[in-house]
Amino acid sequence: MRAAMDKIRMTTPLVEMDGDEMTRVLWQWIKEELLTPFIDLKTEYYDLGLVNRDACLDRVTVEAANAVKRLGVGVKCATITPNAQRVTEYGLKEMYKSPNGTIRAILDGTVFRTPIIVRGITPTVRTWTQPISIARHAYGDIYKASELYVDGPARAELVVTYPDGRKESKEIFSFRAPGVLMGMHNTDASIASFAHACFNYALDTKRDLWFSAKDTISKIYDHRFKDIFAEIFETEYRERFAAAGIEYFYTLIDDAVARVIRSPGGMIWACKNYDGDVMSDMVATAFGSLAMMTSVLVSPDGKYEYEAAHGTVTRHYYKYKEGQTTSTNSVATIYAWSGALRKRAQMDGLTELERFADKLEKAVIDTIESGVMTKDLAAISTLDNIRTVDSLTFIRAIRHTLEENL
Numbered sequence: 001m002r003a004a005m006d007k008i009r010m011t012t013p014l015v016e017m018d019g020d021e022m023t024r025v026l027w028q029w030i031k032e033e034l035l036t037p038f039i040d041l042k043t044e045y046y047d048l049g050l051v052n053r054d055a056c057l058d059r060v061t062v063e064a065a066n067a068v069k070r071l072g073v074g075v076k077c078a079t080i081t082p083n084a085q086r087v088t089e090y091g092l093k094e095m096y097k098s099p100n101g102t103i104r105a106i107l108d109g110t111v112f113r114t115p116i117i118v119r120g121i122t123p124t125v126r127t128w129t130q131p132i133s134i135a136r137h138a139y140g141d142i143y144k145a146s147e148l149y150v151d152g153p154a155r156a157e158l159v160v161t162y163p164d165g166r167k168e169s170k171e172i173f174s175f176r177a178p179g180v181l182m183g184m185h186n187t188d189a190s191i192a193s194f195a196h197a198c199f200n201y202a203l204d205t206k207r208d209l210w211f212s213a214k215d216t217i218s219k220i221y222d223h224r225f226k227d228i229f230a231e232i233f234e235t236e237y238r239e240r241f242a243a244a245g246i247e248y249f250y251t252l253i254d255d256a257v258a259r260v261i262r263s264p265g266g267m268i269w270a271c272k273n274y275d276g277d278v279m280s281d282m283v284a285t286a287f288g289s290l291a292m293m294t295s296v297l298v299s300p301d302g303k304y305e306y307e308a309a310h311g312t313v314t315r316h317y318y319k320y321k322e323g324q325t326t327s328t329n330s331v332a333t334i335y336a337w338s339g340a341l342r343k344r345a346q347m348d349g350l351t352e353l354e355r356f357a358d359k360l361e362k363a364v365i366d367t368i369e370s371g372v373m374t375k376d377l378a379a380i381s382t383l384d385n386i387r388t389v390d391s392l393t394f395i396r397a398i399r400h401t402l403e404e405n406l
């Protein structure tokens, strides 16, 4: 343990959002073993655990999101999104909304998901040697659509009414028999925010950006996405991309799918809401494990919130509560911390803190590549000297590697 004055200095606090169940347990261990012994850790703490969210009627989630707006960088533990069963389990006053949804709405952000690559865990697609990040537009389309079942012959039309009473309409289909119908929307403002978040993230991480949609078929709807991206790129980003040596291009979704599979990876792939939902599960699975997937929410004005992509690992938590040891993977949660610390360090010009973030990630990779890992990774690793360990032993092994590397 270093003396307080020898610890790595921070100037601005991180917004720390604690969470639930097994990840809340890991959170504490990560801080005790991997952070506070080395860093003079400064955080503004918000308890997003379900018990506290219930005590304050979820006000804490809003306060935490506003703190990220004010301070610029946050790190979040996984949290329970209550359903009926959770209302009973925790005796909740209300069935609160998803904290991630609340935070995303306040920050108006885009979520970028990126797998962590280690030797011994081979992607299903053998050409992929670098991570692929999926940027998912998290607003509108089929997620905010109105649907109807048409139960017999009927004429369906789209009707738009402007405030001055002007109307525009278009036939969708003349049904001769039963069928289904859907109306969906998006807004120029939301598409533009998405585009800015993607361009900024590409510049930030110095990686190419691909954007795909289906503008050949959807000549107004998807074409609008393509045009907004193109216009913002031309006016605000083309020169900065050239200076950074990175590329932006648009291609049809079918072409993108084929090219991604043949590529070595490394790009950021911006997807519309549904495409992003589906493709991020495909990419995560093909890279190996949900427990190795990081996630960062980036707002159009450059605020960052880091987290793991997985949930609170409930099944493991119930075992833990009964006094059993679990072998829960803490890698994505550790990377949420290292990502947030690195971003804080870059914003505040703290080179020692930035170097620590790099070394912490390297210690995680070195530990796994030495054969020490949790059960989920052991099940898919091709290394031949595997030692499967419990949650805390894994974190302590990382600490040991980190101390040697420092």
Ligand code: NAP
Binding pocket: 077, 078, 079, 080, 081, 082, 100, 290, 291, 307, 308, 309, 310, 311, 312, 313, 314, 315, 316, 327, 328, 329, 330, 376
């Ligand atoms: P989950 O917590 O991600 O866990 C699903 C299963 O995946 C686990 O039971 C475990 O499989 C495996 N797994 C996930 N993360 C792992 C890790 N770090 N190490 C080892 N194995 C891991 O998803 P869920 O069970 O659907 O959801 C549980 C709770 O999390 C829910 O209340 C949900 O609302 C919440 N949630 C929160 C977030 C968030 O805050 N971002 C995201 C998703 C879900 P085995 O049991 O087979 O070992």
Ligand code: MG
Binding pocket: 277, 278, 281
């Ligand atoms: Mg999904």
